[in-house]
Structures are given as C-alpha cells and as structure tokens.
Amino acid sequence: MFMPFEIGRHRSFFATVALLSTLSMALAGCSEEKADTSDVVRPVKVVEIAAADNVRQLSYSGSVRARTEMNLGFRVSGKIVERAVNVGDRVKVGDLLARVDATDYELAVRSASANLDAAERQVETVKLVRDRAEQLLARKFASQAQFDQSVLSYNQAIATRDAAKSALSQAKNQVTYTSLVADRPGIVTTINADVGQVVGSGTPVASVAVEGEKEVQIAVPETEIASFKAGLGVKVGLWADAGLSLDGTVREVAGSADQQSRTFSVRVSLPNNPRVLLGMTASVEASAGNGASFVSVPLSALAEKDGYPIVWVVDRGTELVRSRPVTLADFTGDGVRVTDGLAVGDLVVAAGTQFMTDDLKVTISNDATHQSAAAGETSIVR
Structure with a gap:
C-alpha cells in the first residue's frame, strides 16, 4: 500500500516527463523548420550591368534662318x-524696296553740270592763250616765261574740268542712291x-x-560649349515636320558669350531641302562625352546595410547572393546612378531585396525579367 507522499512523488515525476517530452518535440520541430528554411531557393528578378556608355545627348532648340541676312x-x-x-x-x-526724296540731289546734279560746262569753257579759253603764246615764242615776240605761264594756266584749267566731272558723277550717284534696291535675291x-x-x-x-543655304542658330550654355566645334555633325529635326530628320554641321561657334544670357551662339548649317522654311522651329541634337562613367540600376535594387547603400549581386556559378557596397551619383526619374561598386556583367537583384541575406540560394527563373542596366544617358534639353 502506497503512502500519500509516495503518490505525490509519482505524480510529480510523470508531469516532469510529459513536460520534457513536449519541449523535445517543440525543439525538434524548430530544428526541422530551420533545416527547411535553409533549403529554400528563391526566384529573383535581376538586371545585368552592361558596358558603360560615356556618351550623353544634348538637345537645343532654335529657329531656321538664312545664312546671309x-x-x-x-x-x-x-x-x-x-x-x-x-x-x-x-x-x-x-527690285525697288524704297525711295527717298531726290529733289535736293537732282539740284546738286544740275549745279555740278553747270560747273563742268564752265570748266570746259575755261579750258578752251586758256588753250587759245597757250597756242598764241607758243606762236609768239616761235617768232621771238614772246618770252619763254610768258609761254610757261600759259601752259601752267592751261594745266590748271584741265584739272578744274576733271574735278567738275568727278563732282557731276558723284552728284548723279547721289541721285541713284535715293532708290534702295535689292542686290541679291x-x-x-x-x-x-x-x-x-x-x-x-x-x-x-x-x-x-x-x-540659298539655311542654318539654325542655337544658344549653348558655357558648361556645354566645349562640346561644340566647327565641323561637328549633328541631327536636326523640325517641330512642324516630325518625319524630317536632317544631317547638320556646326559652321560657327561664337568666341564670346552674350552679355545678357551668358550663352554662346552656335550656327548649324542645313542641307538644301524645300521642306525647310525660314522661321521654322528646329531641334538640334549632338552627342557629348561624360566626364565620368555611370551605370543605372532600378531604385528597387538599392538596399542599406550598416548605414551604407548596397546592392545584392548574384554569383552566376553558385547562384548565391552577396551584398556589395556601391557609391551613388544621383537619382534619376527611373532609378539611381552608380559610379563605383559594379562591373560589366554583374547580375543585380532588382526586386525583393528585403528578403535577401548573404549566401542565400536563388534561382533566375525563365519567368524572371532580365533587364540591361547600361550607363546613364543624360539628355539635356534647352
């Protein structure tokens, strides 16, 4: 027969065993769950880093004008x-463009004509004197000095007549200048x-x-003027004719900036095309080199670790992900530009970065979207 204290002892023993069994089962379940988690393979969406493109597009607007105005x-x-x-x-x-009052200039022509007539009469008079002096000198009735004086008077009369002729021609030109005419079509x-x-x-x-030749004049800021040199090939489009694209050539680059706008005038020559009319608005696109290489990745690919920006890169051989610190340049409308930390061919996780851990096994399924993150192309529009 059991004593009461013995019954209590057996009850305590069985309770302890039951508790230990429960804890063992729970721990076994956790261990099993942990083992299952380590075997999880997550499908991921990635972008592949393409070769950096160091070319950016510059776009400016201007108006079509004649090369010579x-x-x-x-x-x-x-x-x-x-x-x-x-x-x-x-x-x-x-063709006549305009005319000013020519009355005074016509009077000047009459005056110059009268002066010329007087000069002609004077020439005739002194010529007679010279001829008479020459005859008297031959007969010894006049001295050499008298003859020389007559020759001098005659030469002076000739000069006066020539001056009167020039004055008359000038006066006639003045009358002609009262009509403004076009000298080129x-x-x-x-x-x-x-x-x-x-x-x-x-x-x-x-x-x-x-x-004749037409051109587009654009205003380029001083930060970009170094990209424009005479002879540079550019693309020209017309706002009024979206289907027309022309190959233009930079003809002239201003040597100094405009005092008001602080921009440089650049003239772009256009090929002869009947669809290009004076005054049309045109866009000029040119390519320029970047000062630094950038690659763009989606904003969703960016994560943070220990307060620093990182991305998750997939190893092609093992299909394991590892975090990699990156250096950011700036943010764009559809992503972020990275200057350091990524190389050509890297596979960067583009979505679900919150589930990533180092050495996590992933798979790039056929359903995953493969994108190409190339260098950030900057488009500057003026």
Whole structure:
C-alpha cells in the first residue's frame, strides 16, 4: 500500500516527463523548420550591368534662318517717299524696296553740270592763250616765261574740268542712291522704316534673307560649349515636320558669350531641302562625352546595410547572393546612378531585396525579367 507522499512523488515525476517530452518535440520541430528554411531557393528578378556608355545627348532648340541676312539702308540721307515691298515679299536683283526724296540731289546734279560746262569753257579759253603764246615764242615776240605761264594756266584749267566731272558723277550717284534696291535675291523679313520717316545714311530700312543655304542658330550654355566645334555633325529635326530628320554641321561657334544670357551662339548649317522654311522651329541634337562613367540600376535594387547603400549581386556559378557596397551619383526619374561598386556583367537583384541575406540560394527563373542596366544617358534639353 502506497503512502500519500509516495503518490505525490509519482505524480510529480510523470508531469516532469510529459513536460520534457513536449519541449523535445517543440525543439525538434524548430530544428526541422530551420533545416527547411535553409533549403529554400528563391526566384529573383535581376538586371545585368552592361558596358558603360560615356556618351550623353544634348538637345537645343532654335529657329531656321538664312545664312546671309542683309540689313539694307540708303547710302544718302532723306525723307522716305515710297516703300515698294512688304514683309514676306520675294525680291530679285534690282527690285525697288524704297525711295527717298531726290529733289535736293537732282539740284546738286544740275549745279555740278553747270560747273563742268564752265570748266570746259575755261579750258578752251586758256588753250587759245597757250597756242598764241607758243606762236609768239616761235617768232621771238614772246618770252619763254610768258609761254610757261600759259601752259601752267592751261594745266590748271584741265584739272578744274576733271574735278567738275568727278563732282557731276558723284552728284548723279547721289541721285541713284535715293532708290534702295535689292542686290541679291531673297525674302523681305523686316521693315524698319516707312513712308514719311527721315532716315540717315546707313540706317537699316529693310532686312532681306538671301536665298540659298539655311542654318539654325542655337544658344549653348558655357558648361556645354566645349562640346561644340566647327565641323561637328549633328541631327536636326523640325517641330512642324516630325518625319524630317536632317544631317547638320556646326559652321560657327561664337568666341564670346552674350552679355545678357551668358550663352554662346552656335550656327548649324542645313542641307538644301524645300521642306525647310525660314522661321521654322528646329531641334538640334549632338552627342557629348561624360566626364565620368555611370551605370543605372532600378531604385528597387538599392538596399542599406550598416548605414551604407548596397546592392545584392548574384554569383552566376553558385547562384548565391552577396551584398556589395556601391557609391551613388544621383537619382534619376527611373532609378539611381552608380559610379563605383559594379562591373560589366554583374547580375543585380532588382526586386525583393528585403528578403535577401548573404549566401542565400536563388534561382533566375525563365519567368524572371532580365533587364540591361547600361550607363546613364543624360539628355539635356534647352
């Protein structure tokens, strides 16, 4: 017969055994779970780092203009009495553009003509004197000094006559200059003066864009002007004709910046094309080298470890992932640019980085999207 204290002892023993059994089963379950976790192979989406492209695209807008544009003005002063053209008119060589009052210049022609007639009469008079002195000298009725004086007077009369001829020609030219005519074919682009206005010689009255070669003028900031040299090939497109792409050539680069905008004027020559019209808006695209090499990766590929940016790189042979610190340049609209830490051919985990640990086994399934992260191409638009 068991005593009461013995029954209590047996009950305590059985409880302890049951507890130990429960703990053993729990520990076994945990060990089994841990073993199962280590065997998990996660499919991942990766991007492959492609060769760095050190070329960036520069894009600027400008307007089509004639290579030569003449600002025409009168060579004499006067009051404009006629304007024969309007903006947009096509003109040929010799076409009248405008005319100033020629009354005073015509009077000057009459005065110069009268002076010439007087000089001609003077020449005739002194010629008679010279001839008479020559005859008297031959007969010994006149001295050599008298003859020399007559010759001198005759030469002076000849010079006066020649001066009068030049004055008359000049006066006639002044009358001609009262008519402003086109000396090259083109299109009138600007009218700067109108009938009734008094203009001085050389004051621009009309601008004519000379027919022939066209060009695009763009303004380039000083940070990019080193990329533009005479002879550089560029691509030119027209906003009004999206299907037209032209091969342009940089013709001229300004030697100094504009005082107001601090930009440099660059002129791009265009091939002859009837679809290109003056005044059209054009875009000029050029390629320039980057100062440093960048590769772009999706923002989702970026992680952090110990306060530093990292990415998870998949080893192609073992298919294990390892963290790798990277140096960031800046963020773009669709990712981040990396300057150091990645090499060509690296496979970078692009999604699910929060589940990654060092030496985690992964698989790149056929369903995973393979992307190519190339160098960041910078597009600068002006």
